[in-house]
Amino acid sequence: MQTHEIRRRFLDHFVKAGHVEVPSASLLLDDPNLLFVNAGMVQFKPYFLGQQTPPYPTATSVQKCVRTGDIEEVGKTTRHNTFFQMAGNFSFGDYFKEGAITHAWTLITASQDEGGYGFDPARIWVTVYQDDPEAAEIWQRVAGIPAERIQYRDGKDNYWDMGVPGPGGPCSEIYFDRGPEYGKEGGPVVDEDRYLEIWNLVFMQDERGELSPKAGHPPVGELPKKNIDTGMGVERVALLLQGVDNVYETDLVRPVITKAEELTGRRYHASDDNHEDDVRFRVIADHARTSAMLIADGVNPGNDGRGYVLRRLLRRIVRAARLLGASKPVMPEFMKVVSETMAESYPELSTDFSRIERVASGEEAAFLRTLDTGSRLFESAVADVKSHGQTVLGGTEAFTLHDTYGFPIDLTLEMASEAGLSVDEAGFRTLMAEQRDRAKADAASRKQAHADEAVYRELLDRGPTEFTGYTELNSEAKVI
Ligand code: ATP
Ligand code: MG
Ligand code: MG
Ligand code: MG
Structure with missing residues (x-):
């Protein structure tokens, strides 16, 4: 099943159940605590906080999300994109735990002919919060999940709050068992690669005080109106329904890898031992998509905040492509592929294509002017450090790479770590x-x-x- 279809089915399922379909908010939605929107609930925060009255009791959306915290995972785990689509259903004082569990269960297990995703119920595992036996009871009664496939987790994993006093509540996460060839037996608490998390249900029921239940402190009260906030990873469901190994090989991401193979002359998955190359292909595909989405929403490369994130993503692509053997600019082609694959869900990628392409290519051109000399400086600095039997690259070198050659510090850190060195970050x-x-x-x-x-x-x-x-x-x- 194609990603566009997975997305559409989610919305249709919840609209049919009376939810109002709300479009994705911009990735740049104003929120003092966030650089980018990173979950479906962000645009509904004023309702959850009681600051505004929701115009509908229940809603559904597919939200564009960017998680910069996951950048180091990209290409190495099977499941982390920097940009992904979070499908969600939300209840503002309407249905609660049983409703949320029933809706999720119906959608994932209904056959594909009936509009569902058709997952085998016997391969679904769930986790619940240690102090939430009610959720475990509902999973058994409503979904028929046996107790052996329900695992308890502490607040660190399965309690949600906003990091400040206010609403909070237990979570219940849904996992799919990909089978013994993907890892160890024993459920998600043992192996999160084999048991892939696809959906998180948050039951907002508590008033959290100064100290968080995440750290084991009891909540200070109950919310007068209980809410539901859920998030399902569209790319993760796509990975499973398309029978591919990871989110980078799904239909909306893989075409960039194919283009990168063409431009670099190197093959993805050419052999078992070129893991490093494969990671680079995945980084390119993931970051190209994220960059296009960020530029579409109005980010320009820069030296701090959002602009710095975009700069880092674009420069990481350029470097990865060079290491794979690209000798010419790659952005125009990558942006074109992203636009062609993603425009069905995000038409702005097509209508605004020339600007997106210009911004990405401009950044590539700027970096290409200094990449080679900067890389040579880096190599000789590394050789120097190693010849002295040391393991730390100096702060001065990192600063020169940043200041004169436009190497974002994270890139230098990454390159140093590839070379087996650390960096004097304080310097x-x-x-x-x-x-x-x-x-x-x-x-x-x-x-x-x-x-x-x-x-x-x-x-x-x-x-x-x-x-x-x-x-x-x-x-x-x-x-x-
Ligand atoms: P993980 O433990 O795998 O990092 P998470 O617990 O951080 O995921 P949630 O915050 O619960 O994720 O987000 C809700 C859903 O969004 C997840 O169940 C998953 O399907 C999806 N998701 C989260 N992070 C990513 C990501 N980086 N790339 C793709 N999908 C993601
Ligand atoms: Mg995570
Ligand atoms: Mg998780
Ligand atoms: Mg989760």
Whole structure:
């Protein structure tokens, strides 16, 4: 089953059950705690927090998500994308645990002819929170899951809250057993590669106090209205229904790998021992998609915040492609493939294609100007460190790579680790801070010069008068 279809079936299932279909929010939805939207519930937070009255009792969406925290996992695990689609159903004081479990169970186990995903019920495992026997009871009664396939987990894994006093509640996660060839027997608490997490159900029922139940502290009360928040990973369901090994080989991601094979002359899965190459292919495919989605939502490459994440993703692609043997720019082709595969669900990738392609290619061109010389500098620094029997690359080298050659620090860290070295990060940060201070001082003096000129002009306009400019300018200078 194609990813577009998996997404559509999810929405249809919940619309049929009376949910309002709500479009995905932008990845850049304003939230003081988040760089990017990372879950379906983010756009519904004001309802869960009681700040706004929801216009509907139940809703469903497929939310674009970016998790930068998963970037190191990409290509190495079978299941982590930086961009993925989280399908969710939400109840604002309407149905609760039994409703959420029944809905999820029906969708995953109904046959494909009936509009479901057709998973074999005998291969489904679930986890529940240690203090939530009610959820375990419902799973047995409603879904017929035997006690042996229900595992209890502590707050660290199976309790959800927002990190501050407010709503919280136990989670129950749904896993699919991929079989003995994928890992050890014993359920998700033993092996999360064999038992693949596909769906997380959050039962928002508690008022959490200063201390979190995640760390074993009891909640301070019960919520007056109980809510449901769920998230199903569309790419993970696709991996299972398409019978491929990992999320990078699903129908919307794999075409970039194929294009990368074409552009680099290297083969994906060419043999068992070129694991490093395979990781690079997957990184390219994952990051190309994430970059396109970020640019579509308005991010431009830059040196901090969101822009830095995009820069890091794009430069990681360029480096991976070079290491695989690409000799020409790759962005135009990669962006084209992403747009062609993803536009059915995200038409903006097609309507805004020329801008997306321009931004990605511009960043590639900028990095290609310095990549080779920077890489040579890196290699010789590594050789130098090793020849002295040491294991740490200096902060000065990392700073030069960043400042002169445009190597994001994470890239240097990654390259160093590939070479078996660590990096003097503290030294790097000190040099960065010094540079920032210098830049601030420069900006302040420029502003001062500019302000002096403006005051001077005003004086000329006004004619002779008492001069107060210096005191005002000084107080402004302090603020800068
Ligand atoms: P994992 O333990 O595998 O990292 P998670 O517990 O962090 O997943 P949740 O926060 O529960 O994930 O998110 C809900 C669902 O979204 C997960 O059950 C999974 O199907 C999907 N999901 C989460 N992170 C990713 C990711 N990086 N790539 C693809 N799908 C993801
Ligand atoms: Mg995770
Ligand atoms: Mg998990
Ligand atoms: Mg989870």
